[in-house]
Amino acid sequence: MITSINDTIAAITTPLGTGGVGAIRLSGEKSVEIVSKIFSSSPDKKELPEFKAGRIYHGWVAKSHSYHDSSIKDMNSSILIDEVIILVFKTPNSYTGEDVIEIQCHGGINIVKNILNLCLETGARMAEKGEFTKRAFLNGRIDLSKAEAVLDLIHSKTDKFTRVSAYNLSGKLSLFINELRNELINLLSLIIAAIDFPEEVDEPEYRFIEEKINFIIEKVDNILVTTGSSNLMRQGVKAVIAGKPNVGKSSLFNALLNMERAIVTNIPGTTRDIIQETIDIGGIPVTLIDTAGIREIENDHESHYIESIGINISKSCIKEADIVLFMADSEQGFTEDDKIIFEEIKNKPLIKIASKADLKLHQDLSDYIPVSSKTQLGLDELKKHIEKVILSSDNLQESEFSTNLRQQECLNNAKEALINANISCENREVQDFISIDLKSALISLGEITGEVVSDEIIENIFSNFCIGK
Ligand code: GDP
Numbered sequence: 001m002i003t004s005i006n007d008t009i010a011a012i013t014t015p016l017g018t019g020g021v022g023a024i025r026l027s028g029e030k031s032v033e034i035v036s037k038i039f040s041s042s043p044d045k046k047e048l049p050e051f052k053a054g055r056i057y058h059g060w061v062a063k064s065h066s067y068h069d070s071s072i073k074d075m076n077s078s079i080l081i082d083e084v085i086i087l088v089f090k091t092p093n094s095y096t097g098e099d100v101i102e103i104q105c106h107g108g109i110n111i112v113k114n115i116l117n118l119c120l121e122t123g124a125r126m127a128e129k130g131e132f133t134k135r136a137f138l139n140g141r142i143d144l145s146k147a148e149a150v151l152d153l154i155h156s157k158t159d160k161f162t163r164v165s166a167y168n169l170s171g172k173l174s175l176f177i178n179e180l181r182n183e184l185i186n187l188l189s190l191i192i193a194a195i196d197f198p199e200e201v202d203e204p205e206y207r208f209i210e211e212k213i214n215f216i217i218e219k220v221d222n223i224l225v226t227t228g229s230s231n232l233m234r235q236g237v238k239a240v241i242a243g244k245p246n247v248g249k250s251s252l253f254n255a256l257l258n259m260e261r262a263i264v265t266n267i268p269g270t271t272r273d274i275i276q277e278t279i280d281i282g283g284i285p286v287t288l289i290d291t292a293g294i295r296e297i298e299n300d301h302e303s304h305y306i307e308s309i310g311i312n313i314s315k316s317c318i319k320e321a322d323i324v325l326f327m328a329d330s331e332q333g334f335t336e337d338d339k340i341i342f343e344e345i346k347n348k349p350l351i352k353i354a355s356k357a358d359l360k361l362h363q364d365l366s367d368y369i370p371v372s373s374k375t376q377l378g379l380d381e382l383k384k385h386i387e388k389v390i391l392s393s394d395n396l397q398e399s400e401f402s403t404n405l406r407q408q409e410c411l412n413n414a415k416e417a418l419i420n421a422n423i424s425c426e427n428r429e430v431q432d433f434i435s436i437d438l439k440s441a442l443i444s445l446g447e448i449t450g451e452v453v454s455d456e457i458i459e460n461i462f463s464n465f466c467i468g469k
Helices: 031-038 109-121 131-138 144-155 159-170 172-196 206-224 227-235 249-257 302-320 336-345 379-392 405-426 431-449 455-462
Strands: 009-012 019-027 056-063 079-089 100-107 237-243 275-281 284-290 323-329 350-355
Touching: 009 109, 009 131, 019 031, 019 109, 019 131, 031 056, 031 100, 031 109, 056 109, 079 109, 100 109, 131 144, 131 455, 144 159, 144 172, 144 405, 144 431, 144 455, 159 172, 159 227, 172 206, 172 431, 206 405, 206 431, 227 284, 227 405, 237 249, 237 302, 237 336, 249 275, 249 284, 249 323, 249 350, 249 379, 275 379, 284 379, 302 336, 323 336, 323 379, 350 379, 405 431
Parallel strands: 237 284, 237 323, 323 350
Antiparallel strands: 009 019, 019 100, 056 079, 079 100, 275 284
């Protein structure tokens, strides 16, 4: 729970690790005061710039023995932490709408932690998950759909999802929703004016109201038909590579990933763990899972026992998979071992691959996609095929927006209320009654942008963010 919006918060905004740059962000009215206590333009003596908005300052962060008074006075009696640059943003022109200072230091775990600790010791409070973006929302800098787009952008694993999330962040979804809300507000105004001033204002014709409602329903439907593709871009699919030991699963996994992630050997059963990585296939995040080979094993041998654990995992993985990439060896054709595995997967959306296609292709596998991880032959065709299978499994429609489950629920609620209003219209109910459903649709649409939204929903959304965002 966020305690107060009046306090000043701080957090490390870069991933914890070693890198060129690390950053600590502060937001709140004490940001400048806090940074003044720990920063100096000179490594030798205390020199404090004026910290003007939109300016970048170079200097040092140092830990003083005491922060009473105002700050470090004599840099020699302080411990230098790092050479930094400071970016200053003043309210209201900042990410959160408050005074924001970003301290950019060298990217070492200890450095960023030390600087954050200094900020906390000198008056800042540790930011909670998503608190910077939450403040941006509460201060009216961004609406809720833009805040959610920030989260999507951060977590996006494909170019396509990054693109549509950036569209949402730029305000495309908000604009679309606001246009619909305006249509509804205009319609409601006509109805309410006639209810409030029956002497002076005629009530709008029922046919006119129906036309307007149908127009809005059509627009809502235009977004709702894209939920399949939104959910696919967001959640992606799981593709499991299945096949007997040594058929070439790990090699295919590495080839599709274009890196050596799985261990490849010619000893059957070397992949005993599940290894997974996400790749971008046609804008869809496909989590590729390399499994231990499924095969009959003897349980009396310890190493085989370990392998059997892997085999059980791979069977459960196959159950959860959205697609199975089934591999059979080009030279060997469809063997007894392959048959056992095929029984496990035959009811899944399936792509049949003839592995090691640089070798001679067995006639059994004439309807298999020939792929050689060694020569890269057939890899592009395989990716196209995977995309085709994924897209055909759902009624997908391209969209320039992406909507999440919460937004989809709001749209569905709005549509339901609009349909009810339309039924009331057809039945020529009193317009006061119709306006109740229209107001309800307006509220549901307003929940998407955060115009009308409960604290609980806000907490829920921002709890999915990381600290520092
Ligand atoms: P897994 O047990 O199914 O994961 O199989 P691996 O990927 O470990 O491969 C088993 C063996 O087949 C290794 O010796 C690989 O070098 C070899 N292999 C894998 N893919 C190909 C390929 O496309 N062509 C040829 N010629 N050999 C391959």
